Amino acid sequence: MWEASQFAKHWIPFCKRYKVEPRAPAVYFSTSDSSTNMSHHEEWLSMKILYEEMTNRIDTVVMSGQIPEELQAIHKGFSQWKPDMSSKKHPPIVQILIDGKDPSALDNTGNALPTLVYTAREKNPEYYHNFKAGAMNSLIRVSSVMSNSPVILNVDCDMYSNNSDSIRDALCFFLDEEKGRDIAFVQFPQNYNNLTKNDTYGNTNSVVNEVELCGLDSWGGPLYVGTGCFHRREILCGMKYSKDYKEDWNRGTERNPCDDIRKLEERAESLATCTYELNTLWGHEVGLIYGIAVEDVVTGLMIQCRGWKAVYYNPPRKGFLGVGPTTLAQTILQHKRWSEGNFQIFLSKYCTLIYGHGKIKLGLQMGYCIYNLWAANSIPTLYYVIVPSLSLLRGISLFPKMTSPWFIPFSYVMVGKQTCSLIEALLTREITVQGVSKMGFTITAKISGEDALKRYEQEIMEFDASSLTLAIIEFVALLNLACLVCATSNAVMRGWAIVLEIYFLQILLCGLVVAVNVAIYEGLLLRKDKGSIPWSVTLTTIVVVMFVYLVSSV
Incomplete structure (x- = not known):
C-alpha cells in the first residue's frame, strides 16, 4: 500500500492525461505495448519501468519476509507490525498513507491526491472475526472517521476497475431527481478477465448477469453480490426507507489539515477492535449481517425489506473484472459456498418467503428463491440424471x-427447456465477451x-x-x-x-x-x-x- 501511494503520484496524472483504460497498471501494461502508444512512447516506457521497479521491490520484501530497516524509517506504519504478530493475532492498525486534506499531498503535476488509508482490524483467537462481513463493518466505521463520504464502493481484493466511468454512472442513479432517493445501492455484475474462449468452467455466469439480475431489476432491484457495488453509507448502516429521505451530499468529516494525524488514527483504531461490537447492533441490524455464509445476499435482502430499492447496471464496457477459478476444484468450492450460504438463508429467519412477505414484491421473493434453493435443487437434478x-x-x-x-407434452417440455437454455447461453455469451480484456491480472x-x-x-x-x-x-x-x-x-x-x-x-x-x-x-x-x-x-x-x-x- 505504501509503494502504491508513491507510485500514484506518477500513475494518476498519466491516466488522466492519456485517458488510460483500464487503470489497473498490471492489466494495462499486460494488454498494451509501446507500439500502440507512439504519441507518448517515452512516457509510456518510463511509467512501465516505474511500475516494474515497484513490483520488484514488493516481491523482494515478500520473499524475504521482513521490511528492510531503511524502509521502516520512511513510514512509522511499518514499525507497528512487530515480529511476534501474525495475521491471526495483532492489534488494530490504521495508517494514513496519503492525507488528501494535507496541502502537501500532491502528485507530480501539483494536483491533490486522494486520501489513502491502510487498515488492519484487530485479530484475536478469543474473538470470532466474522470473516468478510466483520472486515466490511470495521471498514465502514473507520472510513466514517476518515471521510464519512455518502457513498461506499465495495470491491473484492481480486478485482479491479475496468471502467473509470463506473463511479460517475453510479452517482447518476443516486442523483436522479425522480427515483434517486429510493435507491440504496447500485450493483454491477461480477465478471472475470481470465476466461478461456469456451469458458471451461462456466464462470461467465452469463444467464445470471444478462437475464436473471436484469429481470429482478424490475421487481425492486438485484441481489447484492458482494463486489462491484456502490452503497449509500446511511442505508448500509440500517436506515429505514422514508419518502422524505434526502441525501446530504455536502456532509463529510470536516477537520483542519493541521490536526494531529496520530489522534485521528488512534480514534479510528478504537473502532477496529475485537470488542467494539460487543452488545451492539453491528452485524444484526447495522452493517453487513453476521451468521450467514453469503453475508452480502442477506444484507441486500434486509435493505430491500426496509423499503429501499436497488439498481442493476451492466454497461457495455464492464465496470469491474476479477480472477475466476482456474480448476474444477476451485469452481466447485466457490459454487458450494454460494449454494450452502443461500440455502442457509432459506432455512433461517431471513427466509425470503417469510421475512420478505409484505415487505418486497412477490416477484422479488421468487427471484431470491432461485438462488436460496440452488442447493436443494441438486436433489431433483440427481434424480433426473440417475433414476431414468x-x-x-x-x-x-x-x-x-x-x-x-401423451408423448407430445413430455417431448415439448424436454425440447423446449433445452432449446431455451441453448438460446440464452448463445445470446448472453456473445454479449459477455464484449469489453472484457485478455488475461493479465x-x-x-x-x-x-x-x-x-x-x-x-x-x-x-x-x-x-x-x-x-x-x-x-x-x-x-x-x-x-x-x-x-x-x-x-x-x-x-x-x-x-x-x-x-x-x-x-x-x-x-x-x-x-x-x-x-x-x-x-x-x-x-x-x-x-x-x-x-x-x-x-x-x-x-x-x-x-x-x-x-x-x-x-x-
Whole structure:
C-alpha cells in the first residue's frame, strides 16, 4: 500500500492525461505495448519501468519476509507490525498513507491526491472475526472517521476497475431527481478477465448477469453480490426507507489539515477492535449481517425489506473484472459456498418467503428463491440424471410411448427447456465477451501452479483433487455411460424401432448426460497428466457403479 501511494503520484496524472483504460497498471501494461502508444512512447516506457521497479521491490520484501530497516524509517506504519504478530493475532492498525486534506499531498503535476488509508482490524483467537462481513463493518466505521463520504464502493481484493466511468454512472442513479432517493445501492455484475474462449468452467455466469439480475431489476432491484457495488453509507448502516429521505451530499468529516494525524488514527483504531461490537447492533441490524455464509445476499435482502430499492447496471464496457477459478476444484468450492450460504438463508429467519412477505414484491421473493434453493435443487437434478438411466437398465419405461398422444407434452417440455437454455447461453455469451480484456491480472490463491494454469489456458479441465463432489460427478457419468451401452445393446438385439418407441426419451436423456461428461471420460481413460482424475476417486467410483449396476440388473 505504501509503494502504491508513491507510485500514484506518477500513475494518476498519466491516466488522466492519456485517458488510460483500464487503470489497473498490471492489466494495462499486460494488454498494451509501446507500439500502440507512439504519441507518448517515452512516457509510456518510463511509467512501465516505474511500475516494474515497484513490483520488484514488493516481491523482494515478500520473499524475504521482513521490511528492510531503511524502509521502516520512511513510514512509522511499518514499525507497528512487530515480529511476534501474525495475521491471526495483532492489534488494530490504521495508517494514513496519503492525507488528501494535507496541502502537501500532491502528485507530480501539483494536483491533490486522494486520501489513502491502510487498515488492519484487530485479530484475536478469543474473538470470532466474522470473516468478510466483520472486515466490511470495521471498514465502514473507520472510513466514517476518515471521510464519512455518502457513498461506499465495495470491491473484492481480486478485482479491479475496468471502467473509470463506473463511479460517475453510479452517482447518476443516486442523483436522479425522480427515483434517486429510493435507491440504496447500485450493483454491477461480477465478471472475470481470465476466461478461456469456451469458458471451461462456466464462470461467465452469463444467464445470471444478462437475464436473471436484469429481470429482478424490475421487481425492486438485484441481489447484492458482494463486489462491484456502490452503497449509500446511511442505508448500509440500517436506515429505514422514508419518502422524505434526502441525501446530504455536502456532509463529510470536516477537520483542519493541521490536526494531529496520530489522534485521528488512534480514534479510528478504537473502532477496529475485537470488542467494539460487543452488545451492539453491528452485524444484526447495522452493517453487513453476521451468521450467514453469503453475508452480502442477506444484507441486500434486509435493505430491500426496509423499503429501499436497488439498481442493476451492466454497461457495455464492464465496470469491474476479477480472477475466476482456474480448476474444477476451485469452481466447485466457490459454487458450494454460494449454494450452502443461500440455502442457509432459506432455512433461517431471513427466509425470503417469510421475512420478505409484505415487505418486497412477490416477484422479488421468487427471484431470491432461485438462488436460496440452488442447493436443494441438486436433489431433483440427481434424480433426473440417475433414476431414468437405472430404469432404462431395468427395462422400466418412465415416459409414454412415441405413438401415444401423451408423448407430445413430455417431448415439448424436454425440447423446449433445452432449446431455451441453448438460446440464452448463445445470446448472453456473445454479449459477455464484449469489453472484457485478455488475461493479465492474476491472484496466486486462485492458481494451482504453472502446469494447472497452462492446462486452463488450453481449456483442459483440471481434476487433480479428491472430493466427494468429484466422486458424485464421476459416478453419474460412468453410470449413464453403462446404461447407454446396455440400451444400445438391447436395441441391436430387439430392434431400434421397438426400443425407441418405448424408451426414446430415456435414451435421449441418458445420451445427453453422456455427451455433457465427455471431459470426465477423457480425464478417466485418456489423460496421463497431473490434472487427470485421481485413481483413488476412480477406483472408488467404479466399485460403486458396479455395485449399483449389479443390484439394478437383478
